[in-house]
Amino acid sequence: MLKKSLIVLAIAGMLSCRARRPELTPPDGTHFRSLGVKFSFREKDVRQSGRIVWRFDGEHSKFIFFTPLNQIGLELDVSGEDAVLANFTRKECWQGDFHVLLERMWGIDMSFSSLKALLLAGEIPRGDFAAKGIEADMEPNPGGGAPRAVRLRRGDAELSLRLTRDEYRPGKVVLAGYEERYRAADLESVLAE
16 A cells, blocks of 8 residues: 555656746747637527637638537638638538628627727727727736726627637638638528527
8 A cells, every 4th residue: 555655646746847848928930829718698588608719810810619519610710801601510601891790690890900909908999889889898817918808788789708718829820711612691591500
């Protein structure tokens, strides 16, 4: 019994003393940023919640929407303000302006550049939001940088976004070109389950 205890203690000691690789932020070379986001949406009788992985570099952005069973349901590719939303189950895609998609999904009319500035730097475009009737609250991150959570309200619609992970990864974001491979459809059809 004493011999087994000593072996367990020796293994625990070796694991606790191993050297950890230093993290480079941002890493050298080509890299992209990956954010984990949990969202919650409410509007009258409609409720949605889920998880999104947002990957972006200097040129492109990719949002991956997961189902409650942790499977990829939708993918949104963004270049500038142009968006392509792909539904993998239906093999359909929609192409249009980012703000049109956000308005339809969550009732919040916002450009991609405004969303990016809001989630990454905590910059609230107060004049633009006031003109559109959008209210924004933010939970700052104690370490600075990106806020921990953002809550947007417009009329009866309320969208909460909580950042769960923020990391850099080697490589770059490559858009898949779904508009060439999937059948073009209207936004309602692509968003349907």
